[in-house]
Amino acid sequence: MYVFKAAVLGAGTMGAEIAQVISLSGLPVVLKDVDEAQLERGMAHIRDIYARRAQRGRISEHDAEDRIALITPQVGFEGFSDVDLVIEAVPEKLSLKQAVLAEVEAQVSKTALLATNTSALPVTEVGAKLQKPQRLVGMHFFFPASVMKLVEVIAGSETDEEYVDSAVEFVESIRRIGVRVRECPGFLVNRILMAGLAEVFRAERDLGLQPREIDAAVAASRLAPMGPYALADALGLDIAEDVAQTLSAAYGERFDLGDRITRLLAEGKRGAKTGEGFYTYTG
Numbered sequence: 001m002y003v004f005k006a007a008v009l010g011a012g013t014m015g016a017e018i019a020q021v022i023s024l025s026g027l028p029v030v031l032k033d034v035d036e037a038q039l040e041r042g043m044a045h046i047r048d049i050y051a052r053r054a055q056r057g058r059i060s061e062h063d064a065e066d067r068i069a070l071i072t073p074q075v076g077f078e079g080f081s082d083v084d085l086v087i088e089a090v091p092e093k094l095s096l097k098q099a100v101l102a103e104v105e106a107q108v109s110k111t112a113l114l115a116t117n118t119s120a121l122p123v124t125e126v127g128a129k130l131q132k133p134q135r136l137v138g139m140h141f142f143f144p145a146s147v148m149k150l151v152e153v154i155a156g157s158e159t160d161e162e163y164v165d166s167a168v169e170f171v172e173s174i175r176r177i178g179v180r181v182r183e184c185p186g187f188l189v190n191r192i193l194m195a196g197l198a199e200v201f202r203a204e205r206d207l208g209l210q211p212r213e214i215d216a217a218v219a220a221s222r223l224a225p226m227g228p229y230a231l232a233d234a235l236g237l238d239i240a241e242d243v244a245q246t247l248s249a250a251y252g253e254r255f256d257l258g259d260r261i262t263r264l265l266a267e268g269k270r271g272a273k274t275g276e277g278f279y280t281y282t283g
């Protein structure tokens with residue numbers, strides 16, 4: 001199946017980045033959110049990504065404008081009837097994802113491929129309310145999707161193999177590396193990442209270390225481009241908490257993040273996207 005036109009649901013941390021990646025490969029993409037302000041933030045973020053590429057000489061300003069024009073931000077379902085692929089990137093809540101996908105299924109053609117960007121929820125459960133769950137795949141991009149090449153592609157227990165093949169072909173067509181991953185909580189990357197995060201939080205508590213010290217040590221080691229606290233802020237603390245809950249329910253204590261993030265969330269601190277998390281962000 002060839003994708004001539006795509007749609008992304010959710011213009012947040014991931015949705016905006018995914019729409020940018022799709023537009024860069026020359027495909028029209030509808031970017032739908034329920035929140036006008038979020039659409040504006042998402043489009044501003046996309047323009048920033050293109051501006052940086054233009055500054056580095058990786059795209060001309062003229063071509064950047066053309067690519068941005070391929071993205072249609074909207075709150076409604078206009079133009080969904082000829083969309084070949086929908087990627088859902090709404091918050092990591094099972095019931096919300098089920099409802100959003102069931103709603104969009106009624107708007108697209110019978111053959112359109114549906115994908116969820118869930119970080120950790122079972123694809124089979126995400127697709128449980130669909131008329132045709134055979135067409136749902138997990139298509140898990142990583143933050144920031146405009147930079148990260150890897151995309152996990154996951155089949156649920158109902159997914160038809162031809163849709164999985166189409167998903168991998170699509171991922172490759174937008175210059176990403178698709179890896180087929182077996183369905184399990186957290187898939188491959190988040191299973192490793194969240195176990196590591198839980199260890200770091202334990203070390204902070206048991207050894208009396210400060211987040212800033214740990215981040216500085218990790219960055220200096222060059223094992224990763226940023227430390228675990230800065231990363232959690234960048235991913236979004238609400239998302240990290242939801243993913244950790246899914247994993248600790250599935251695998252037990254080794255994925256338990258304690259109340260480190262819960263306390264920040266109770267103060268309304270959701271990381272870089274709200275200006276405060278482990279760190280404070282200005283500008």
Ligand SMILES: NC(=O)c1ccc[n+]([C@@H]2O[C@H](COP(=O)([O-])OP(=O)(O)OC[C@H]3O[C@@H](n4cnc5c(N)ncnc54)[C@H](O)[C@@H]3O)[C@@H](O)[C@H]2O)c1
Nearest residue numbers: 010011012013014033034038089090091092118119143235
């Ligand atoms: N943040 C990350 O680093 C990361 C990485 C990989 C995957 N994910 C996954 O991607 C998904 C989205 O995460 P995020 O960090 O972008 O969340 P986010 O909170 O930044 O953005 C979610 C967006 O969805 C919108 N939304 C809510 N209900 C909607 C609806 N019914 N229709 C359309 N839009 C709706 C919200 O207004 C918001 O703009 C989650 O499943 C998350 O687990 C996140």
